Amino acid sequence: MKTLGIVGGGITGLTCAYKLQHEFNVTVFEQDNHWGGHAQTHRIGDAEVEAGVAVAGELTYKEFFKLMREINFDKFISYELSGFRVHAQGETLLYFDTNAKRLRQLMPKFLKESPASIFKTIKLVPFIYRLYRDYRKGLLDDVMVMDAYEMYPRYSEQVATVLTVLSLITAVSLKNVSIGHIFNFIFDTENNHGWTDPISELLKTFKYTKIPEGGVGAYINRLREKTTASFNIGSGITKVERNEDGTITVVNKDGKFFRFDHVIVATQPFQAASFLEYIDEEEREIFTKLANFVTHSIVTNHTDSGVLDHIDPAYGLVDYRIDSHDDVSQVTIVKADHYYTSQLLPDSVDPKKIKKGGFSNAQFTPDNYSINPEKILTQHIHGTQQMMPETRQLFDKLIERSGEGNLYFACAALSNYPTSQEGGVRSALRVVKELKNNN
Known part of the structure; x- marks a missing residue:
């Protein structure tokens, strides 16, 4: 049986290992001290805190849920978005609530504070239809999210709300991604070429959104249990090098050499740039450019309820702040016993210099929207590949070269979906199909 090395133990790499375990002798390498990449769960006291957003829409995460059913993982519970606010420079622009009981309780107070916002909220409906129509025409394929404010100058508040809703569903930051890329994920045009009603699709997505019982770490553990591999x-x-005889050499940080018949690099392209031995200048150029297109965010799990003291915390409450359309966006999700807050880092901030408690020390927002450092449970710096028209072209070239010299590339960014579990699974399935066809 031929040998297969997989560099990267996130959901992409683990899916590849699971799907190919009967065709190859599989070895998986993971640089961190945990499996799953961003899909990991930390248990602190009674709280299950996540390194990434632990939500999955069953309507949009189609291949992901197929995989979960295949490995007999069904411990998902419904997750209801029970509130939504959008802020700009500390001022609430829009508010809506998908829970009728909460809506009746909160709307009178909200109308008193911002009576004009109800009319802004109503304007969402025609704007969503216009946005979807432009998307179906292909007008948004290369339009960056932040450029939507210039494209639709009369709908700035509605742009803020729609894009933050889509960002929540796809778990993608608002910066450096095209609108068309996000819509591809929501409406799955790869498998659905007909017109669909965007409002009903969004509502269904919220209705069928789930979270794994026991955290995302639970399904990562199940996937490993179902996989026979080293x-x-x-x-x-530290090195992945293609040899003249068609084999591939992998060297780990301890200087140990491994030789495989095939290798899958299942990491983000900007990570692969640090260890891949290039075979020509085009490959070098692809990875060098991708390594420069990275967005960093800081994810903080905490128990400080002060950030949402204007309303009673409820499971699933989402509070968005967009304080600078060019630099910063923030989202806070209230979980059962803690708060998950993600904040996009401005390009001027060096993520390597951020220490624990850095969220509150950075003071990015003008209204002192901060976290008490003493209440922080965990904090992570995330780097994600930017999803721009230029990077899309580079990804297409990388996909074309996947398989050359028996070296394959797979990660969520190399799919038609934003960085997510679904994108990772779909990218893995593409490489699995390539490997099986070539062997």
Whole structure:
């Protein structure tokens, strides 16, 4: 049986290992001390805190849920978005609530504070239809999210709300991604070429959104349990090199050499740039450019309820703040026993210099929207590949070259979906199909 090395133990790499375990002798390398990449769960006291947003829409995460059913993982519970606010420079622009009982309780207070916002909210409906119509015409394929404010100058508040809603569904930051890329994920045009009603689709997506019982770490553990492979954790890779005889050499941080018949690089392209030995200048150029297109965000799990003291916390409440359309966006999701807050880092901030408690020390927002450092449970710096028209072209070239010299590339960014579990699974399935066809 031929040998297969997989660099990266996130959901993409683990899916590849699971799907190919009967065709190859599989070895998986993961540089961190945990499996799953961003899909990991930390248990602190009674709280299950996540490194990434632990939500999955069953209507949009189609291949992901197929995989979960295949490995007999069904411990998902419904997740209801029970509130939504959008802020700009500390001022509430829009508010809506998908829970009728909460809506009746909160709307009188909200109308008193901002009576004009009800009319802004009503304007959402025709704007969503216009946005969807332009998307179906292909007018938004290369329009960046932040450029939507210039494209639709009369709908600035509605742009803020629609894009933050889509960002929540796809777990993608608002910066450096095209609108068309996000819509591809929501409306799945890859498998659905006909017109669909965007309002009903969005409502269904919220209705069928779920979270895994036990955290995302639970399904990562199940995926590993169902996979026969050699797992090497805490094994960072320093070199991946294609040999003249068609084999591939992988070297880990301890200087140990491994030789495989095939290798899958299942990491973000900007990570692969640090260890891949290039075979020509085009490949070098692709990875060098992708390494420069990265967006960093800081994710904080905390128990400080002061950030949402204007209303009673409820499971699933989402509070968005867009304080600078060019630099910063923030989202806070109230979980059962803690708060999950993600904040996009401005380009001027060096993520390597951010320490624990850095969220509150950074003071990015003008209205002192901060976290008490003493209430922080966990904090992570995330780097995600930017999804821009230029990077899309580079990804297409990388997909074309996947398989050359028996080296394959897979990650969520190399799919038609934003960085997410669904994108990771779909990218893995593409490589699995390529490998099976070539062998």
